[in-house]
Structure formats: structure tokens, C-alpha cells
Amino acid sequence: MIKLVAASLTDVGRIREENEDSIWSQVNSPAKKEPLGLFIVCDGMGGHMGGKHASFWAVEAIKQEFAPLFESKDPRATVVLSDEDIRKVKAGEVIVPKALEEPILEEVTLKAIQKANYVVYNYARHKPQSAGNAGTTVTMAVLRGSQVIIANIGDSRTYLLRNHKLRLVTRDHSLVATLIMEGQILPNEIYTHPQRNVIYRYLGQKGDVKPDLYRYSVQPGDKLLLCSDGLWEMIRSDKEMVEILERAGEPQEACHELIEAAKRNGGEDNISAIVVKAT
Numbered sequence: 001m002i003k004l005v006a007a008s009l010t011d012v013g014r015i016r017e018e019n020e021d022s023i024w025s026q027v028n029s030p031a032k033k034e035p036l037g038l039f040i041v042c043d044g045m046g047g048h049m050g051g052k053h054a055s056f057w058a059v060e061a062i063k064q065e066f067a068p069l070f071e072s073k074d075p076r077a078t079v080v081l082s083d084e085d086i087r088k089v090k091a092g093e094v095i096v097p098k099a100l101e102e103p104i105l106e107e108v109t110l111k112a113i114q115k116a117n118y119v120v121y122n123y124a125r126h127k128p129q130s131a132g133n134a135g136t137t138v139t140m141a142v143l144r145g146s147q148v149i150i151a152n153i154g155d156s157r158t159y160l161l162r163n164h165k166l167r168l169v170t171r172d173h174s175l176v177a178t179l180i181m182e183g184q185i186l187p188n189e190i191y192t193h194p195q196r197n198v199i200y201r202y203l204g205q206k207g208d209v210k211p212d213l214y215r216y217s218v219q220p221g222d223k224l225l226l227c228s229d230g231l232w233e234m235i236r237s238d239k240e241m242v243e244i245l246e247r248a249g250e251p252q253e254a255c256h257e258l259i260e261a262a263k264r265n266g267g268e269d270n271i272s273a274i275v276v277k278a279t
Contacts (some may be wrong), residue, residue, distance in 0.1 A: 004035045004106035007251035008274040014267030020044035020051035022059045022274040034145030037260035043137045043228040050134030058116040065112035105149045120204035135204030150214040161223040166238045224276040232271030234262035
């Protein structure tokens, strides 16, 4: 059975006065059951304090949607059968009572993303003086056992380290990423392009938003890294990231070393990292 160990860390960096990143890391490992983990990185944007509040409320909205999955269930609780369930029992059919059904992770993830978008959008609408043009990116992963759903909006990222190779799982929703895809600029130009901070998809937009969803099966030895652009823009070498993730024995040490490396390389933005280790 897969076991999960995780750690998270955020830092204001060397330039910014406020930290507009918000993060969340939670692991539930009940005895003799598959572990459940929820990991979120949001990088806020907007005038005044808008970005800070946008990322905070987005994380809170997502956490709220997933809270029922982390609630401990009393095995002695009474299960109420419907008339249809009773009919199936009498007919000899096997049923799974609704009280025992497990929510589908993908459905909960999509619902949580839409709720977070709605919350941030309405925050900006009702508090224009403090919110400005508030919005936030989100990259998140929810794991049950070996199954993981990764969702992404904006340019925060999720990486998978497996067998000494680092894979960028997510795709940036940014102008420079589109220019690279269309062959108009080279990949290394994203760090210096004058419009590198233009994000075209984020939480806080009117109406529904469409996250990118990715489905993976994790293996013992895998590590997931969720981070804001303040990390990956400062650590531009996959080799350096791999060295840090493999040198650091535990996720807490890896988070600390990654953030320190980003600060040594300039620390131009807020820096956030969540490292999840499967054993």
C-alpha cells in the first residue's frame, strides 16, 4: 500500500514586500486504508492586496469542498436504505448504500475549482477598493492511494520526479507559453520576455473556468513538486531541481532547499513549494 509524506513552505522572496502565495498540504492516513492527500498552490495577482486575498480565498474554497472526504466516518453509523435499495436486497442484488459511496475525485476537483473561481470573482466585485483586479493561479493535486488527479489554471506548476527524471505535468496558461507553442519565441525567452507575466486563464474570471486535468498513478519512490512561478523562474535548470529533490531525504528538507536555491538565484517573486513523496 502506498504511503504519502508531504511538506510545504512559502517565502516572500527577496524583492516583494507581501507574500501573495497561499498553499495547503493535508494527508490523511487511516489505519489499513488508502491514504488521502490534498495539495494546493495558489499565486495571487491584482492591485493593492487583491492577490493576497484572492489566493487565500481560493485555497479556502477548495479546502471546503474536499473537507467531507477527510472527515472520519463512524463505522457504527446507521445506514438508511431507500425503498429501491430494499427491493434490490430482496431480489438478491448487491448494493452500495449511498452513505458508503466514495465521491469521485475528478468530480470533486472540478466542483472545487468552479467554487474557488466564483468566490474570487465575487470578492473582487464586492470589494473593489481592496481587491483591485484580483485573481489567482492554482495548481493542485489530490491523491487517493496510488491514484492522483492534478488540476491547473495559470502558470503555477506541478512536476513529477520518477526514476531520476523530472517531468513537467502541467501546461502554463500564459502568453509566453502560447508564443513558444506557436514557434514565435524560444523556450529560454520566457524568462526575459516583456509580457512574461500575462496570464490568460486564472481564478476570478466571470463565468465558469476550465482547468487542465491530468490523471496519473504514483509509484513508490515518486515525488510530486507543486510550485508557484517564483520557484521555477528562479530555478531554470531541471538538473538542479532533480539534484535538490534527490539529495534532500525528506519533503521538508527538499522544500527548504528549493526555496533557498530560488532566493540565491534572485528571489524576484514570492516562492512556494509543496513536495509529496510516495513510499
